[in-house]
Amino acid sequence: xxxxxxxxxxxxxxxxxxxxxxxxxxxxxxxxxxxxxxxxxxxxxxxxxxxxxxxxxxxxxxxxxxxxxxxxxxxxxxxxxxxxxxxxxxxxxxxxxxxxxxxxxxxxx
Amino acid sequence: xxxxxxxxxxxxxxxxxxxxxxxxxxxxxxxxxxxxxxxxxxxxxxxxxxxxxxxxxxxxxxxxxxxxxxxxxxxxxxxxxxxxxxxxxxxxxxxxxxxxxxxxxxxxxxxxxxx
Numbered sequence: 001x002x003x004x005x006x007x008x009x010x011x012x013x014x015x016x017x018x019x020x021x022x023x024x025x026x027x028x029x030x031x032x033x034x035x036x037x038x039x040x041x042x043x044x045x046x047x048x049x050x051x052x053x054x055x056x057x058x059x060x061x062x063x064x065x066x067x068x069x070x071x072x073x074x075x076x077x078x079x080x081x082x083x084x085x086x087x088x089x090x091x092x093x094x095x096x097x098x099x100x101x102x103x104x105x106x107x108x109x
Numbered sequence: 110x111x112x113x114x115x116x117x118x119x120x121x122x123x124x125x126x127x128x129x130x131x132x133x134x135x136x137x138x139x140x141x142x143x144x145x146x147x148x149x150x151x152x153x154x155x156x157x158x159x160x161x162x163x164x165x166x167x168x169x170x171x172x173x174x175x176x177x178x179x180x181x182x183x184x185x186x187x188x189x190x191x192x193x194x195x196x197x198x199x200x201x202x203x204x205x206x207x208x209x210x211x212x213x214x215x216x217x218x219x220x221x222x223x224x
Contacts, residue, residue, distance in 0.1 A: 009151075032211065044200065044215040051210065086152060090204075090211055095140050095159055097204060097213045102151030 003027055004089050006100035013077050014108045021072040021103045023061075023087030032090040033063055033070040036099070039083045047072075047085070057081070077107045115201050115216035122191055122223055130186040130219045134203030141184050142204075142213065143176055147197040155199075158184065191223045 005024045013019045025031060033050040048056045050063040050070060061072045070087060087100040114133040122128050134141050143155040154168035158178040169175070173191075178184040188195055198218040204211055 006151075034212075036213075043217045044202075046212050049210065049212070084151070088213070090213075095204070095211075096157055096165070097140075097142065097202070099144070099152045099154070 003091075003098040004087050004100040006085075006087055006103050008103045009101070010104050010106070012106045012108055015079055016076050019074050019077040019081070019105065019107075021085050021087075021105065023070045023072065023100060025068050025070060025087075025089050027068075027089055027091065029092060031063075032092070033061070034088040034090065034097075035059070035061055035070075035072050036086040036088055037083050038086070044086065077105075079107045079109055081105060082107045113201055113203055113214050113216035115199075115219050117219060118217065119220045120222070122221070124193060124223055125190055127187065127189045128191055128221065130188075130199050130201075130221070132184045132186070132201030132203075132216060134182065134184070134201070135205075135214055136182075138203035138205045138214075139181070140204045140213075141178055142202045143184070143186050144200040144202070145197045146200055146218070152200070155186070188221075191221075193223045196221055196223045 003026050035047040036044050037047040038044045048054050059074045061070050063070050084102050084104050086102045089098045116131045139160045141158040145153040156176045157165040173189045176186045198220050200218045201216045202213045204213040
């Protein structure tokens with residue numbers, strides 16, 4: 001069963017415009033949700049986790065249990081935000097991470 | 110080590126040959142994952158190890174693919190009789206269940222090219 005869905009494979013926005021990367025999940029328990037980012041020629045790294053309720057590099061993500069979503073948002077996109085973004089769910093039972101297929105974000109100067 | 114280490118960084122092999130890819134997880138991490146990332150594509154789950162439990166092999170694309178994790182630490186992903194469609198970046202990640210804030214840490218990947 002697909003646990004994490006990222007409906008957009010590619011997303012382009014202009015510099016300074018708001019950006020939202022969508023993520024929906026399917027999990028019966030209490031999920032831990034994450035966003036990971038992969039910049040060009042760098043390894044995949046954690047961007048933020050819902051449990052910390054943090055803002056990293058201007059990005060935020062709110063867990064909406066009613067809509068089973070964890071969309072990533074930034075009010076003003078920057079060129080350096082261009083990267084591949086992956087939404088991930090950690091299942092407490094079994095301790096397994098499930099990753100979405102990723103969204104490639106391009107910020108147009 | 111300080112992070113997840115994968116070797117080799119790059120591997121070029123001839124079609125039909127076998128290859129072995131190695132992953133050294135972070136010391137003490139009980140969970141280890143292998144993923145594949147094809148050109149322009151996202152992450153494709155291959156296999157998951159958790160402690161001494163039977164691995165989740167549901168993502169392996171064919172019986173040419175296999176993986177082992179010896180002593181709960183180092184893992185080797187083996188691809189037999191490689192095909193051109195096996196060309197991709199193979200990523201390894203590890204995570205720990207102990208910490209309050211769990212996180213998956215990724216290696217830099219092995220870029221496999223089958224010619």
